Amino acid sequence: MERQSEIGETKRQVKTREEEEEEKAEVEIWEYTFGFVKMAVVKCAIELGIADAIENHGGPMTLSELSSTLSCSPSSLSRIMRFLVHYRIFREVPPSHGGTSAFEHTPISRRLISHVQTSMAALILLESSPVMLAPWHNLSAHALIDRAPFMAAHGKDVWDYAAVDGAHSKLINDAMACGARATVPAIIEGCPEVFDGVGSLVDVGGGNGTTLRLLVQALPSIKGINFDLPSVVSVAEDCDGVEHVGGDFFNSVPEADAAFLMWVLHDWSDEECIQILKKCREAVPKDKGKVIIVEAIVADEHGASHDKLEFVRLMIDMVMMAHTTNGKERTLKEWDYVLKQAGFSRYNIKPIKAVQSVIEAFP
Ligand SMILES: C[S@@+](CC[C@H](N)C(=O)[O-])C[C@H]1O[C@@H](n2cnc3c(N)ncnc32)[C@H](O)[C@@H]1O
Numbered sequence: 001m002e003r004q005s006e007i008g009e010t011k012r013q014v015k016t017r018e019e020e021e022e023e024k025a026e027v028e029i030w031e032y033t034f035g036f037v038k039m040a041v042v043k044c045a046i047e048l049g050i051a052d053a054i055e056n057h058g059g060p061m062t063l064s065e066l067s068s069t070l071s072c073s074p075s076s077l078s079r080i081m082r083f084l085v086h087y088r089i090f091r092e093v094p095p096s097h098g099g100t101s102a103f104e105h106t107p108i109s110r111r112l113i114s115h116v117q118t119s120m121a122a123l124i125l126l127e128s129s130p131v132m133l134a135p136w137h138n139l140s141a142h143a144l145i146d147r148a149p150f151m152a153a154h155g156k157d158v159w160d161y162a163a164v165d166g167a168h169s170k171l172i173n174d175a176m177a178c179g180a181r182a183t184v185p186a187i188i189e190g191c192p193e194v195f196d197g198v199g200s201l202v203d204v205g206g207g208n209g210t211t212l213r214l215l216v217q218a219l220p221s222i223k224g225i226n227f228d229l230p231s232v233v234s235v236a237e238d239c240d241g242v243e244h245v246g247g248d249f250f251n252s253v254p255e256a257d258a259a260f261l262m263w264v265l266h267d268w269s270d271e272e273c274i275q276i277l278k279k280c281r282e283a284v285p286k287d288k289g290k291v292i293i294v295e296a297i298v299a300d301e302h303g304a305s306h307d308k309l310e311f312v313r314l315m316i317d318m319v320m321m322a323h324t325t326n327g328k329e330r331t332l333k334e335w336d337y338v339l340k341q342a343g344f345s346r347y348n349i350k351p352i353k354a355v356q357s358v359i360e361a362f363p
Contacts, residue, residue, distance in 0.1 A: 041083050042112065043128040046121045048072060048080075050090070051105070051112035060093050060102035084109075117181055126175035127319070131161070131168055135322045148325040157325050163231045173232065177210035179263065183294065183354045184214040190352030194292055194360050195219050195258075201292075202227050202256040204249050204280055205264035208236040215260075216241040225254050249276050253283040262294035262356070266316070269326030270338050277342035281363050293359040297349065300331040312355045335359060 067074040135149035162169040202225040212224035230246030259280040296313040320327035347361040
């Protein structure tokens with residue numbers, strides 16, 4: 001009798017769980033229906049300059065102050081602000097002494113200010129640009145007919161596109177610089193020892209040189225060589241301690257004590273990664289040289305990662321599917337394969353407080 005009532009109780013619990021899941025799904029499905037709205041409104045906030053205006057004002061701003069500073073329609077702006085406040089992107093401060101309420105920063109809106117160390121504005125503007133959004137409409141083509149979505153949308157790959165479209169190239173380089181400002185401090189804090197004894201460092205696919213600029217500022221004994229496509233380095237700003245060199249990493253890489261690759265290998269297939277890594281291995285001394293790789297390591301099939309940034313790695317893997325021809329985020333097993341095939345004798349993995357880890361590979 002007791003046993004039967006236990007079974008009845010379990011059945012009721014299962015049904016309740018199903019009902020709970022059903023109720024949750026009824027709400028959550030709207031996230032997938034209108035998920036793009038959050039990105040679009042945040043892009044709009046950056047374009048209007050809302051976070052910059054509040055920062056320049058030096059404190060909370062009322063709707064009328066914001067709309068006159070930004071030359072915006074107060075009624076449109078009030079609806080946009082209502083949305084942004086709902087998602088805690090800005091905070092609304094209640095009126096005091098019979099005045100009107102005002103809007104102030106939150107930690108998220110501070111990341112939308114254009115010229116601060118933690119700004120993500122340029123990365124958001126790149127990912128929400130028409131050029132980068134168009135390939136998403138062709139994501140299924142990748143699975144069905146193995147056609148690269150970016151190629152299907154634009155007829156060329158992202159690097160050939162950027163080589164002839166200066167404005168888009170600047171968008172990419174500014175966005176990458178954003179990422180570098182977030183990651184370089186985490187590398188220096190998390191594993192400064194990887195730079196011990198490194199007198200010269202070549203940043204392979206270094207973009208506009210932001211990474212090296214930050215590394216050389218923190219570690220001034222290092223001589224930096226920023227290596228990227230000629231179209232990228234020809235417009236890169238000069239920086240003390242950093243020499244810009246143009247070239248193609250499939251042909252050769254400038255010589256240095258160590259080669260550094262951040263967010264580069266995930267753009268390419270295993271075979272292409274092996275080619276790039278071989279060129280890097282040839283560019284550093286056989287006895288005491290190293291290649292420092294800064295890339296995501298996704299959890300493998302043996303277990304989900306409980307790291308709070310794992311969802312970002314999985315999202316970036318989809319971004320690689322949309323925006324590159326054969327790029328992907330890799331598991332440890334996949335990194336082991338490319339590193340061994342490229343001829344490295346051993347490697348260390350160093351987790352840092354970032355989406356990426358540092359892989360130190362030795363010739
Ligand atoms: C995703 S970005 C990473 C930029 C930078 N490492 C960072 O993390 O900020 C990849 C870089 O690889 C460069 N690149 C692409 N193909 C290249 C090639 N064949 N030779 C040299 N650089 C190349 C691109 O111009 C771009 O700057």
